[in-house]
Amino acid sequence: MGGITLGYFLRRLLIFVLTIWIAATIIWVIPRAAPGDPISAMVQRMISQGGYVENADKIIEGWKERFGLNDPLPVQYVRYLDNIVHFDFGYSLAYFPTSVNDIVGQALPWTVGLLLVAVVITFILGNFLGAVMVWRNTPRLIKLLIPIGLIFTSLPSILAAIFLIYIFAFLLKWFPLIGPYDIGTKPSLSLDFIGNVIYHGTLPALSIVLVSFGYWALGMRGMMITVEGEDYMQLARAKGLSPFYVLYRYMVRNAILPQVTAFAITLGTLVSGQILVEYVFSYQGMGTVIYNAILTQDFPVIQGTSFILILMTALAVLIIDLIYPLLDPRISYERG
Amino acid sequence: MTEVKRNPIPVLRVRDLKIYYETPKGDVLAVDGVDFELFEGETLGLVGESGCGKSTTAMGILQLITPPGRIVDGEVLLEGHDLLKMPEESLRALRWLKLALIPQGAMNSLNPTMRVSDQIKDVIIAHEGRAAKKGIKERILELLSMVGLPGRVYDMYPHELSGGMKQRACIAMAIALNPTVIIADESTSALDVVVQRVVAQTMLKVKQMLGVSMIMIGHDMGLMAQMVDRIAVMYAGKIVEIAPVREMFRDPKHPYSQLLIESVPSLKERKPLKITEGITHDPRNPPPGCIFQLRCPFVMDRCRVEPPPMIEVKPGQQVACYLYEPTEDGSFAHVADVAGNP
Amino acid sequence: METTDSSRSSPAAVLVAPARVNKRMGRFNRWDTPWLNSKLIIGVAIISAILFVGIFGRLFWNTDLAFTGSSPLNLPPVGVTNTLTKQVGTWEHPFGTENSGRDMLALMILGAPNSFLVGVIAASIGMSVGIFLGFSAGFIGGRVDDVIRVFSDVTITIPALMVLIVIQSVLRQIDLTTMALLIALFAWPSPTRLIRSQVLTMRESGYVQMAKLSGASTFSIMFREIMPNLIPYLFASFIGNATGAILAAVGLETLGLGPQRVPTLGGTIYFALNSAALLRNMWWWWGLPTLLLAIMFIGLLLINLGLDEVANPRLRQSSQ
Numbered sequence: 001m002g003g004i005t006l007g008y009f010l011r012r013l014l015i016f017v018l019t020i021w022i023a024a025t026i027i028w029v030i031p032r033a034a035p036g037d038p039i040s041a042m043v044q045r046m047i048s049q050g051g052y053v054e055n056a057d058k059i060i061e062g063w064k065e066r067f068g069l070n071d072p073l074p075v076q077y078v079r080y081l082d083n084i085v086h087f088d089f090g091y092s093l094a095y096f097p098t099s100v101n102d103i104v105g106q107a108l109p110w111t112v113g114l115l116l117v118a119v120v121i122t123f124i125l126g127n128f129l130g131a132v133m134v135w136r137n138t139p140r141l142i143k144l145l146i147p148i149g150l151i152f153t154s155l156p157s158i159l160a161a162i163f164l165i166y167i168f169a170f171l172l173k174w175f176p177l178i179g180p181y182d183i184g185t186k187p188s189l190s191l192d193f194i195g196n197v198i199y200h201g202t203l204p205a206l207s208i209v210l211v212s213f214g215y216w217a218l219g220m221r222g223m224m225i226t227v228e229g230e231d232y233m234q235l236a237r238a239k240g241l242s243p244f245y246v247l248y249r250y251m252v253r254n255a256i257l258p259q260v261t262a263f264a265i266t267l268g269t270l271v272s273g274q275i276l277v278e279y280v281f282s283y284q285g286m287g288t289v290i291y292n293a294i295l296t297q298d299f300p301v302i303q304g305t306s307f308i309l310i311l312m313t314a315l316a317v318l319i320i321d322l323i324y325p326l327l328d329p330r331i332s333y334e335r336g
Numbered sequence: 337m338t339e340v341k342r343n344p345i346p347v348l349r350v351r352d353l354k355i356y357y358e359t360p361k362g363d364v365l366a367v368d369g370v371d372f373e374l375f376e377g378e379t380l381g382l383v384g385e386s387g388c389g390k391s392t393t394a395m396g397i398l399q400l401i402t403p404p405g406r407i408v409d410g411e412v413l414l415e416g417h418d419l420l421k422m423p424e425e426s427l428r429a430l431r432w433l434k435l436a437l438i439p440q441g442a443m444n445s446l447n448p449t450m451r452v453s454d455q456i457k458d459v460i461i462a463h464e465g466r467a468a469k470k471g472i473k474e475r476i477l478e479l480l481s482m483v484g485l486p487g488r489v490y491d492m493y494p495h496e497l498s499g500g501m502k503q504r505a506c507i508a509m510a511i512a513l514n515p516t517v518i519i520a521d522e523s524t525s526a527l528d529v530v531v532q533r534v535v536a537q538t539m540l541k542v543k544q545m546l547g548v549s550m551i552m553i554g555h556d557m558g559l560m561a562q563m564v565d566r567i568a569v570m571y572a573g574k575i576v577e578i579a580p581v582r583e584m585f586r587d588p589k590h591p592y593s594q595l596l597i598e599s600v601p602s603l604k605e606r607k608p609l610k611i612t613e614g615i616t617h618d619p620r621n622p623p624p625g626c627i628f629q630l631r632c633p634f635v636m637d638r639c640r641v642e643p644p645p646m647i648e649v650k651p652g653q654q655v656a657c658y659l660y661e662p663t664e665d666g667s668f669a670h671v672a673d674v675a676g677n678p
Numbered sequence: 679m680e681t682t683d684s685s686r687s688s689p690a691a692v693l694v695a696p697a698r699v700n701k702r703m704g705r706f707n708r709w710d711t712p713w714l715n716s717k718l719i720i721g722v723a724i725i726s727a728i729l730f731v732g733i734f735g736r737l738f739w740n741t742d743l744a745f746t747g748s749s750p751l752n753l754p755p756v757g758v759t760n761t762l763t764k765q766v767g768t769w770e771h772p773f774g775t776e777n778s779g780r781d782m783l784a785l786m787i788l789g790a791p792n793s794f795l796v797g798v799i800a801a802s803i804g805m806s807v808g809i810f811l812g813f814s815a816g817f818i819g820g821r822v823d824d825v826i827r828v829f830s831d832v833t834i835t836i837p838a839l840m841v842l843i844v845i846q847s848v849l850r851q852i853d854l855t856t857m858a859l860l861i862a863l864f865a866w867p868s869p870t871r872l873i874r875s876q877v878l879t880m881r882e883s884g885y886v887q888m889a890k891l892s893g894a895s896t897f898s899i900m901f902r903e904i905m906p907n908l909i910p911y912l913f914a915s916f917i918g919n920a921t922g923a924i925l926a927a928v929g930l931e932t933l934g935l936g937p938q939r940v941p942t943l944g945g946t947i948y949f950a951l952n953s954a955a956l957l958r959n960m961w962w963w964w965g966l967p968t969l970l971l972a973i974m975f976i977g978l979l980l981i982n983l984g985l986d987e988v989a990n991p992r993l994r995q996s997s998q
Contacts, residue, residue: 011828015828015832015835018828018829019832019835019836022829022833023836023840023841026845026863027841030845030849031845031849151976153979154921154976154978154982155971155972155975155976156928156929156971156975158928158929158932158947159928159968159971159972159975162947162951162956162964162968165956166961166964166965170956170957170959177956177957218983221993222986222990222993225993230444231439231440231444231445232444232446232447232448234395234400234439234445235446236447237400237431238398238431238432238436238437238439239431239432239458239459239462239509240428240429240431240432240433240459240462240463241458241459241462242428242462245458245462249447249450249458250447253447253449253450254447254449257449264835265834265835267835267837268835268836268838269837269838269922269925271837272838272840272926272929275839275840276839276929276932279932279933280951290843290933291933293847294843294847294933294935295934297847299847299848302843302844302847303844306841306843306844307840307844310836310837313835313836313837314835314836317835329448329449329493329495330493330495
């Protein structure tokens, strides 16, 4: 009946928890498994830089204590997990009194907003074009034009971002070079400000849409071809329904289901791509925060932001997985 | 099931229908000049081994041939209108209203993401307009009960139904608009024997209730014998014999029909199977003359030169075989001998 | 009916013009194989050309010029004038130089193979692990399958770049191979899933059942019956994985987290962006590596699409 069984729910929940745990563990284990002692090397680096930071000693002391470098590894590991569970990522090294959570809190809404807009456009546009490529009633010219648009597929979004910024912002000056809104404007809910945000967000969003809609179009095309060969399509045609009704109720409705699953799988790549785009556009999101943190060797910020993004992705996948059974009436039988 | 002459108005006439499939080595002549008539209220059986073109003929009548297949020539006249010359719009309006299908693969013939009732509903609304929405639930429930399905099926999805139930749902859908002609394309083949009989009975009951004309396609001669008024035997894209069902079973004329009927297993005696499987010639490049010459036990020289025309040997019984040329009298006894004599 | 008839080819015409019909189905000479797919051929040609220049280019061009200070600074390509410094391009540095005196041509020649190297290492490891786990999950089933499925679902959910950023920012100085190995950590789930689902499908199919009945061992069924049918899928998966690995590597490099001692295309973009090459209109600096990477990814995409059509004849038929 399209319900979520308890087993299904628990399995998805398990995957969610495991995702977080494994990502956190990899982040913790690999630097320690590497030859040498990267943590003390990093602390060393910071000490050498410490000269010009006002409360350097305090920071380094706290840092050392935080990592508890003298404690046995299991103790360090448990403390690390405990901190993560409590969303305690400590303080930024570069902007000392500011906590990592504050920095994330400012950047996250921009990232989520941009990502949401770009992803929704991509998913709708890509699937629409993929469906149109297979539909019998599509004019031939359109069927020939769509594949040309697919050239951008699988380009890294960062490359598209650089090209777009050069052509539309630098050469043509149609769009602003950087930032989420004009410098000097105060964030508010006025129409002007919202318009300004959209104006600034167009190129970053376009970079993501351009490189990823083809992926969905190709996937949808493949699924539509499969559906086209199904027995129920023959019956649908014999029934004399309107071609458009057959397209959306019989073809797209069935072809879209695997696309939704694929969406959950590619979300991780999407988030990564977005981070790089934000960095190229100096967009006020997580990407720029991460880039600045890399420049200043602000490890707590790098760790915190990355972890929050991993958490968000896993959460989004969990939500998609829980919505999916509502779309596919067969699911509770097949996966149990 | 008496004489065909009782109802002389054909609702459906198929004239010289040719459907070819394009392949790299040349066209496969899947249906190569099929002629027949379907009279009002009758059930015509279309039999033959797999690959003989019977399902392709059905798809041709329904105008559902998809590339690489194409209709090369012919006429399909439904109540006097040629479906092949009809613009797509009018054809769509006429589909299901006049010409319904009970499909071959019942397992996958229903859209898995739509409730059974919604799939019956959409065809009603597509042809009768939004006004039909009033009382549509009662109407669908009545259709379901006509084919022996319980009311709870109304809210079910296809995957929740058994094979037999799905096929009944398809029958309910086929009769929803009270069509003139129903084509049942191997509708019971995928089911197990018991369910097969039950579904076949449902079809028969519904047919008698509505007085609809029907083309039943299948290869089960035993089942056909109980269901149809006339039988057309197809071999390699051509109809080789048409006869009332009694005549066909009592006295088949064409050597292929004889082999086919001989091959129906009998409970009373065990007999060696005479028929060999498969069409022997290359379907892209049929030999000149009779289509059956390579497998025919009575092949004559002229069979290899020119295809035999349809000859009316008895009222309502036509056969395409030189053995029954009016001028040659002795041939008849000759063939009858062979049928019982390996 | 006459019009439609004449517009289509008669049987005779089909036989006369086999080249046109070849694409559709069947095969009837040795040139008529699905592997001769136009997308596949163009893609392979593009990638081969880049590799060729990358491997043999160093015989014809002094690649020492890829190091800091080996050439004049900010030189534009031949025939172009630097709008800020008014320098004019020379044949000594046909693609120009960048901010710290590195020759762009030398950077390209050294950088391109490095990207492929990362892709090949990561994809090979991912593929080997994927084949092992995919066959185990598909053949053994039960608990083993459950565990493998959960872990591949988990790994596929993690945004790999995020984890890599954290790791690299701690490790800092890493070499190309280490980066490839780290990327390989995330390269196994998609081949695993693919092979598992194919094995499950094929296990139920007639010919594998027949092989089982005739007493073939599981091992020989795997390698004699199933593997050959998987080859186009495996190739496609390998290419997809290599693309993903190069993508991740470029991402890390452009964030300044790639190998520092060897020239990479992503690293060149990082330096360009970091030195405001965009605003200084030094388009050759960021443009050449970007363009080269774009061509590379288009080549890989074409190979992938071609392999898709080899593996799935349905896609082929309707793409005519």
